[in-house]
Amino acid sequence: MPEHFSISDEASLAAAVTEAVEQGLRLDVRGTGTRAGLGRAAQADRTLDVSGLSGISLYEPDELVLSARAGTPLAQIEALLADASQMLAFEPMDTGPLFGLPAGGGTIGGMFACNLAGPRRLSHGAVRDHALGIRAVSGRGEVFKSGGRVMKNVTGYDLPRMLAGSLGTLAVMSEITLKVLPLPPTEETLLVFGLDPAASARAMSAAMGSACEVSGAASLPPDIAAARPEVPGDRAIVALRLEGFEPSVKARRAMLISVLAPFGAVEVLEPPASRDFWRMVRDALPFAGSGLDAVWRLSTRPTAGPALARTLTDTLGAKTYCDWAGGLVWALMPGEAAQGEAVRAALAPHGGHATLIRATAAQRAGDVFQPLESSLAALTRRVKASFDPRGVLNPGRMYAEV
Amino acid sequence: MGLRLPAADENVLARRADIIADLSSIVPGEGVIFREREMKPYESDGVTAYKQMPFVVVLPETTAQVSRILAYCHANGIRVVPRGAGTSLSGGALPLADAVLLGMGKFNKVLDIDYANRCAVVQPGVTNLGITRAVEHEGFYYAPDPSSQIACTIGGNIGENSGGVHTLKYGLTTNNVLGLEMVLITGEVIRLGGKHLDSGGLDLLALMVGSEGLLGVVTEVTVRLLKKPDVARAVLVGFPTSEDAGDCVAKIIAAGIIPAGIEMMDRDAIAAAEAFVKVGYPLDVEALLIVELDGPEAECAHLLGEVSAIAAACNSSTLRVSRTEEERLGFWAGRKAAFPAVGRLSPDYLCMDGTIPRKQLPLVLTRMREMSQQYGLRVANVFHAGDGNLHPLILYDANKPGELDAAEAFGSDILRLCVEVGGVLTGEHGVGVEKRDLMPVMFNEVDLAHQQRLKCAFDDQGLLNPGKVFPTLHRCAELGRMHVSGGQVPFPDLPRF
Ligand SMILES: Cc1cc2nc3c(=O)[nH]c(=O)nc-3n(C[C@H](O)[C@H](O)[C@H](O)COP(=O)(O)OP(=O)(O)OC[C@H]3O[C@@H](n4cnc5c(N)ncnc54)[C@H](O)[C@@H]3O)c2cc1C
Numbered sequence: 048m049p050e051h052f053s054i055s056d057e058a059s060l061a062a063a064v065t066e067a068v069e070q071g072l073r074l075d076v077r078g079t080g081t082r083a084g085l086g087r088a089a090q091a092d093r094t095l096d097v098s099g100l101s102g103i104s105l106y107e108p109d110e111l112v113l114s115a116r117a118g119t120p121l122a123q124i125e126a127l128l129a130d131a132s133q134m135l136a137f138e139p140m141d142t143g144p145l146f147g148l149p150a151g152g153g154t155i156g157g158m159f160a161c162n163l164a165g166p167r168r169l170s171h172g173a174v175r176d177h178a179l180g181i182r183a184v185s186g187r188g189e190v191f192k193s194g195g196r197v198m199k200n201v202t203g204y205d206l207p208r209m210l211a212g213s214l215g216t217l218a219v220m221s222e223i224t225l226k227v228l229p230l231p232p233t234e235e236t237l238l239v240f241g242l243d244p245a246a247s248a249r250a251m252s253a254a255m256g257s258a259c260e261v262s263g264a265a266s267l268p269p270d271i272a273a274a275r276p277e278v279p280g281d282r283a284i285v286a287l288r289l290e291g292f293e294p295s296v297k298a299r300r301a302m303l304i305s306v307l308a309p310f311g312a313v314e315v316l317e318p319p320a321s322r323d324f325w326r327m328v329r330d331a332l333p334f335a336g337s338g339l340d341a342v343w344r345l346s347t348r349p350t351a352g353p354a355l356a357r358t359l360t361d362t363l364g365a366k367t368y369c370d371w372a373g374g375l376v377w378a379l380m381p382g383e384a385a386q387g388e389a390v391r392a393a394l395a396p397h398g399g400h401a402t403l404i405r406a407t408a409a410q411r412a413g414d415v416f417q418p419l420e421s422s423l424a425a426l427t428r429r430v431k432a433s434f435d436p437r438g439v440l441n442p443g444r445m446y447a448e449v
Numbered sequence: 450m451g452l453r454l455p456a457a458d459e460n461v462l463a464r465r466a467d468i469i470a471d472l473s474s475i476v477p478g479e480g481v482i483f484r485e486r487e488m489k490p491y492e493s494d495g496v497t498a499y500k501q502m503p504f505v506v507v508l509p510e511t512t513a514q515v516s517r518i519l520a521y522c523h524a525n526g527i528r529v530v531p532r533g534a535g536t537s538l539s540g541g542a543l544p545l546a547d548a549v550l551l552g553m554g555k556f557n558k559v560l561d562i563d564y565a566n567r568c569a570v571v572q573p574g575v576t577n578l579g580i581t582r583a584v585e586h587e588g589f590y591y592a593p594d595p596s597s598q599i600a601c602t603i604g605g606n607i608g609e610n611s612g613g614v615h616t617l618k619y620g621l622t623t624n625n626v627l628g629l630e631m632v633l634i635t636g637e638v639i640r641l642g643g644k645h646l647d648s649g650g651l652d653l654l655a656l657m658v659g660s661e662g663l664l665g666v667v668t669e670v671t672v673r674l675l676k677k678p679d680v681a682r683a684v685l686v687g688f689p690t691s692e693d694a695g696d697c698v699a700k701i702i703a704a705g706i707i708p709a710g711i712e713m714m715d716r717d718a719i720a721a722a723e724a725f726v727k728v729g730y731p732l733d734v735e736a737l738l739i740v741e742l743d744g745p746e747a748e749c750a751h752l753l754g755e756v757s758a759i760a761a762a763c764n765s766s767t768l769r770v771s772r773t774e775e776e777r778l779g780f781w782a783g784r785k786a787a788f789p790a791v792g793r794l795s796p797d798y799l800c801m802d803g804t805i806p807r808k809q810l811p812l813v814l815t816r817m818r819e820m821s822q823q824y825g826l827r828v829a830n831v832f833h834a835g836d837g838n839l840h841p842l843i844l845y846d847a848n849k850p851g852e853l854d855a856a857e858a859f860g861s862d863i864l865r866l867c868v869e870v871g872g873v874l875t876g877e878h879g880v881g882v883e884k885r886d887l888m889p890v891m892f893n894e895v896d897l898a899h900q901q902r903l904k905c906a907f908d909d910q911g912l913l914n915p916g917k918v919f920p921t922l923h924r925c926a927e928l929g930r931m932h933v934s935g936g937q938v939p940f941p942d943l944p945r946f
Pocket residue numbers: 494495530531532533534535536537538541542553573594595596597600601602603604605606607608609610611612613614661662663665666667668788877878914
């Protein structure tokens with residue numbers, strides 16, 4: 048067991064990293080550890096717990112900006128935003144249930160480090176699209192800042208966006224500034240039933256290619272639909288979410304029903320059923336409670352997703368469903384074996400990347416992230432070395448040596 | 450003008466004839482330009498106050514040629530300045546006396562339009578508007594819309610992370626680019642992203658956007674396409690004070706409304722624009738807002754009601770809603786022509802580009818008026834009010850001794866003020882050479898060193914667009930040094946600087 052070390056301010060964070068550099072210690076950087084199962088299983092000498100670095104330092108709703116120290120509980124931030132009828136528009140995934148932990152845990156730093164956006168990724172972008180500024184400590188033990196608190200900024204390289212999703216391998220965030228957006232006053236979901244993968248892809252493509260401003264598009268095969276209380280019936284479904292002001296949602300419902308006419312009759316899920324449905328999609332709830340059986344998250348060309356999902360089912364026995372209009376495939380393997388080569392081979396013809404989101408430590412000793420072509424791999428290692436030349440921050444968490 | 454650029458490498462200058470011959474063997478025919486008369490159009494970009502004759506201009510047509518040119522320059526220690534259409538307002542594409550100016554204008558093809566996946570793959574020399582033109586017959590468009598969109602290229606947009614008047618709702622370039630192919634200075638070709646979302650590893654695509662040609666040369670771009678909204682309506686609202694106008698913007702957003710765009714102009718900008726395009730802007734107001742709403746008709750109607758009520762509660766003195774598409778475009782014509790319109794008032798002008806927290810606008814405008822008197826130079830303001838991005842236009846006459854220097858000093862004071870109130874030096878035009886020496890106003894040495902080390906990871910000899918963005922050129926070895934006693938080297942296979 049690595050020894051545990053907690054910090055509660057930026058200066059002690061910098062001191063802790065400096066000490067690791069001087070003593071040649073490998074740090075496992077974490078908030079509350081809800082996402083500790085993500086990434087490659089790497090050896091560490093010391094756990095650096097930043098959950099004490101907590102507190103919201105700035106929130107100006109009519110300027111659409113919020114800053115919080117990295118250890119601030121995500122739930123606290125989401126509650127504060129909801130009180131002001133605002134939200135993190137990228138709908139961050141709550142990884143708790145998938146990892147067998149309670150829902151509602153985690154810190155904003157962990158969320159930022161993992162960049163796991165939910166269904167609204169499709170229309171509103173990922174965590175990185177809302178990243179405005181950071182303060183951080185790099186693997187040199189130095190505090191640095193980048194970006195700011197304003198919406199538009201090209202002063203220097205865009206480090207806040209690049210650091211989102213870097214899994215703590217380059218720098219430990221101490222403070223994060225995000226763009227926030229108004230919470231849509233209402234939402235509903237339109238369902239179409241019984242489509243095969245090809246027709247599902249076409250239906251989602253037609254909806255996304257319309258002016259209906261769809262902010263969630265998922266397709267579930269019959270086995271998943273049948274097993275979930277959020278889904279009416281037991282046939283395959285395509286679900287499309289509309290959000291916004293009441294008159295607008297009404298008008299778009301009518302537009303979308305006519306776009307979907309060629310695909311069959313439409314049923315409407317009102318809130319709160321609609322909310323439950325998208326939380327299920329966001330948090331991979333169909334795969335919660337399945338121990339450490341391997342779970343993959345594949346990002347690909349949207350039109351390819353539903354057929355790719357079917358291939359994973361037919362050839363590998365995976366349970367699957369699609370989000371992001373088909374562009375995101377969630378796959379639960381039939382056991383703990385990740386079968387990485389077969390999964391990546393199935394993805395290869397369509398392009399994109401596959402990430403092993405959940406697996407046993409033994410399975411996560413190999414490739415978790417998409418292997419990189421050699422020039423890009425070398426560049427990635429140079430970028431790592433530019434921030435963390437001694438390899439003290441989560442070394443090996445992303446790739447061997449990164 | 451006292452602009453410092455990196456000293457030219459005498460060794461490179463001395464080999465000019467050989468270098469031209471070598472480059473001509475990579476890009477045959479008219480792709481290599483070296484006669485002064487023919488290189489003249491390249492001697493400056495949108496910042497015409499800065500001029501420098503290029504060493505040689507090369508206009509490649511394929512990624513393979515770009516790769517060979519860069520590998521050649523890398524092997525021979527020759528600097529390279531990438532250039533799109535040269536409309537940069539920060540001097541980002543300003544040539545250097547000893548650098549190959551790599552013009553990407555011949556990369557002008559739309560390679561693939563994929564409506565089903567809502568994206569297009571284009572070459573970097575395609576103009577911003579060219580993308581929309583290629584897809585609009587199917588009702589699609591590319592969202593970021595800089596005022597220079599007829600001329601500027603998507604490659605340049607990536608260089609500067611360009612925005613437009615619809616950025617508030619639809620985002621900047623960075624939010625609308627899905628992937629790219631780029632060539633490193635070593636000649637290595639790398640692909641980032643594609644038709645799918647997010648990065649499988651580190652998000653280097655996010656880093657490339659806004660990197661001002663310092664990290665690699667972009668040779669192919671995948672952009673997101675959007676379906677055109679059913680309707681768009683604009684409201685023109687006049688206010689007796691800029692405080693009232695600012696208050697109105699804050700209240701619209703506080704009401705949960707994110708309009709497609711909210712633009713503000715001050716009295717001088719309104720007068721200049723109206724004189725230029727005659728679209729019926731009110732001339733008796735201190736501030737004018739253009740608020741655009743788009744979506745289904747029912748949404749626009751609903752939000753127009755809300756916005757009008759908020760405007761009235763904020764003391765608006767005039768309010769006009771566009772009734773026809775022609776009228777809406779008229780409202781925008783004045784705003785989009787604001788730079789040339791102001792340009793008619795004065796022989797020369799400098800366009801600044803700071804961003805501020807929106808609530809600081811009244812303070813910033815007041816201080817700017819004081820500075821205007823102090824410097825004896827007029828300033829007109831156009832403002833992407835929704836996202837706090839301010840474009841003060843400083844009027845001057847380059848033929849009057851000292852006026853350019855005064856205008857530059859005035860501009861620097863404005864940008865310092867933006868940082869002082871919590872904002873930044875540049876919202877969408879980039880740092881380039883123009884704001885380079887102001888970087889320390891916003892960043893300390895440690896902040897800058899973290900950025901410059903990234904540059905080293907991409908370009909260890911500092912050959913790509915040197916002299917831009919960073920106020921000092923450090924050697925990578927010096928930046929990479931670490932002052933620690935113990936510990937071992939973690940990545941033995943990495944080249945040590
Ligand atoms: C009248 C006018 C109005 C403008 N309005 C706006 C506006 O509303 N919003 C806005 O954001 N900007 C605006 N601009 C600024 C300018 O148009 C943008 O910055 C634009 O993106 C520059 O594109 P370009 O093709 O001209 O690039 P260039 O000026 O040629 O180059 C810009 C930068 O990108 C780099 N670069 C270019 N191509 C490549 C490539 N293929 N690979 C790597 N690096 C490359 C260059 O080295 C340089 O650093 C305006 C400019 C003018 C003159």
